[in-house]
Amino acid sequence: MSWTVFFVAIFSSMLINNVVLMRFLGVCPFIGVSKKTNSAIGMSMAVLFVMVVASLVSYLLYYLVLVPLNIEYVQTIGFILIIASLVQLVEMFIKKVSKKLYKSLGVYLPLITTNCAILGVAVANISEDFADQYGVFPGLAVAVTTAFGAALGFGLIMFAFSTIRERLEAAVIPEAWKGVPISLITAGIMALAFAGLGGIV
């Protein structure tokens, strides 16, 4: 296994299979929290942190607990419980360690439990069989890298979209199309642009 694997994992999960625009994960925060650039950045940071840790823990849970016990079918329940408790734990940890960080991220953390990007990336890491391709522990590294890239892609899109939306606020738009409809159409055009990146890797 060479280093190119990690490069490809980051690049493809960040740009080519972008979580929001190509895989439709995490669309709710994408529409809901992207009105201001500051909150978009805060949300993306929280997602980055939780997504990487959740992928790590869920991967370990799957291969060290569920597979030896032969109960792979409780995957969904196990993962969502892990994510929910992890979010709670992260919230308490941040509150204890840094008041400043808690102020900027704290509001977004409870929302993350129902962010489908987190569960989606954790499940996708299992269904893509990194463990079969590279072995369990090298596969873990690839899975975490993929999650890191996916979170970076989420942040990139959130940032770009929030700047566009700030401009849209000032634009003259027919009343019926203000707000969500015009944002969805903007997102559609962004998805078209990102579709052009397909096939690079």
Add this chain to the structure above:
Amino acid sequence: MAQAKAKKKDLGYLANLTKGFIKENPIFTFMLGLCPALAVTGTVETSLGMGLLVIFVLVSSNVVVSLIKDFIPAEVKIPSYIVIISTFVTMVGLLTEAYAPALFDSLGIFIPLIVVNCLILGRAESYASKNNVLNSAIDGLGMGLGFLGAMVLIGFFREFFSTGAIAYGVYLPLAVEGSIVNLEWYILNIAVLAGPAGGFLVIGLLLGLFNSIAITKRNKKERERQKMIEEKKRLALERKRKKAMESAGGKA
């Protein structure tokens, strides 16, 4: 008396069922469950399949949540709802894999993701945890049907405008395979709508369309009200004038 009361209650059930169709439609008014609405609405059949799965999970989780709502401590409310929902999602996933494998493959990751569909958790938290079992089941069915209707509408536009036909029997196990409304027209060949961008575009356009209909209706109502107020004002003024004239005539 008892009959009248029962009738009133029936109407309540009906209103409870139909409120999710248009007025409180989960996708188009609350923007809940947008991820599956964008991701699996490439064809009518996959949207229909997803809608059916969501109805099943929503009704069952609503029933169970409303059954055990008195036993759940408030601190662990959300985690317990999530466990209940994910149990039903796991069941539904296994059933789909067994009886409709093509649908299972095409929905893929979005079957486990029903767990984090905000619609289901939202109904459990805001409705089923406060109401009785029957009402919760009806609420789940109505909301699920509203979700299904919106999904099929989006799926219809995406499939029709990208292929000019509506295929059936490809993903759902119907035992027959074919397609309806086969139209050959160069406009019905917009491949973009079948791709990832299509979901965003179609939902955005539909939302704008519904908004503009709602705004036109509201303006019309407003205009009618304004008209009525003016008419009343005119009548009152006329009456006043008449009275004044009469009294003036009496004096003279």
